[in-house]
Amino acid sequence: MVSQSQTPISSFVPRLPIRHLLNPLPSQSPSDTGLPSQWEVRHSNSKNLPYYFNASTKESRWEPPPGTDPEKIKTYMALHHSTPANPSASGAAKDGKIRAAHLLVKHRDSRRPSSWKEPEIRRTKEEALEILRGYERRIKGGEVSLGDLATSESDCSSARKKGDLGFFGRGDMQKEFEQAAFALKPGEVSQVVDTASGVHLIERLE
Template identity: 75%
Template structure:
């Protein structure tokens, strides 16, 4: 991996809901939009220009080799990486309660409702306003559990419940 200029333990990730890079520390689970203290800003600028410029964005024109497009429905719980969302300032439900809520959505999808229509009002991800659409992404751009489940789907297919550090998801592969 190329040198990022970030302090030890930090990495650059890509927010598909905002289509912007952010900074994440897997050991502390801290995520932030601004580079952490002690960042070598010149090295970071070079890294970002090479790896996160507009030429690499996840728009439809730039879908690229090996990328897929998915929508998801996220239910966060109190142990999620960030237990708050556009729907609730503080999420206090347990993981078990989140899974039960998601099972209800899963039944609605199996009865013919679309994941996207449910996501608009029920997903804890800001991608809800886009019917849960995360755009195109490739390997290494999502949390591993999410990526593994998404790449295992055929277009049109909806996953079972997938657990990540963000919460619990239903994922639908679009393309």
């Protein structure tokens, strides 16, 4: 996510009993998730997002650990952790704020070259641009919506919400992202937007 902090998960919710914070999903196995042994997907109540937890070492992280099968974890997370965006969850839009969704493709020079589906992203920026332009053609050609494609392909944790970032105002996002998002009309999709996080397509939501 464009504005997401890298603070360790354990620092978000230190006062709550552990049973309320670490909620494993049922019927998980390494063959289902592609995660290494002892790792599983859990849910952060404070962030309302899934994360990865090692039951043996008690380590928790937002990105999958080394040794994860990228295709298996991508499929698992898209099936079990992608839910329709819920506008009411963010509350009513405040003055000067807009709501947008995005599809992010990271590359090896992104400020965090890892994502929920890849522990280490090695593609070049040129390769990321080529991938994103392919997505752009499909979206603008009417083949698929940005939200549906973001569910499985975006390198942002907002993929679980079809890329929906909720409402935000000026100064909340990176400058290039903010300028592109605020320039859109509701329903419009941007051209490629380049930020320190990677390359994006942005859709202004109603």
